Amino acid sequence: MSLSRTQFRNVALLTARRLEEKKAEEMILLDLHRSPSAVADYLLVLSANSHPHLRALSEAAEETMEMAGLNPVHRDGKGSDHWLVLDYGGLLIHIFHQDFRSFYNLERLWEDAKTISLSDHKSVKKKRKKT
Numbered sequence: 001m002s003l004s005r006t007q008f009r010n011v012a013l014l015t016a017r018r019l020e021e022k023k024a025e026e027m028i029l030l031d032l033h034r035s036p037s038a039v040a041d042y043l044l045v046l047s048a049n050s051h052p053h054l055r056a057l058s059e060a061a062e063e064t065m066e067m068a069g070l071n072p073v074h075r076d077g078k079g080s081d082h083w084l085v086l087d088y089g090g091l092l093i094h095i096f097h098q099d100f101r102s103f104y105n106l107e108r109l110w111e112d113a114k115t116i117s118l119s120d121h122k123s124v125k126k127k128r129k130k131t
Contacts, residue, residue: 002089028107038110
């Protein structure tokens with residue numbers, strides 16, 4: 001099943017809401033479709049506070065995406081205690097243990113990307129701290 005950019009955005013927002021219910025921390029959704037170096041249209045990055053929390057967030061994300069009819073193209077980090085990624089083609093979901101999130105700081109790679117507001121679901125340009 002192939003989704004349009006708009007459909008991926010809607011599924012990303014739905015997944016973000018589900019992950020908020022599971023107490024995801026520092027969640028950010030970036031619109032990368034205009035970035036020449038992006039491998040997906042959207043990037044959802046979030047933090048977990050423990051290894052079990054990371055696993056619970058991963059399972060919730062996969063369940064939500066499966067309900068939308070999507071299976072990951074690729075998974076990485078399943079054996080890791082501090083990071084994993086779920087690749088759905090148009091959407092990448094990176095879940096970090098909070099201690100490793102700032103070290104990798106994926107957001108800095110796309111600091112000019114639009115941040116999609118998770119509260120009012122409107123695209124907003126938001127400045128992020130440069131590191």
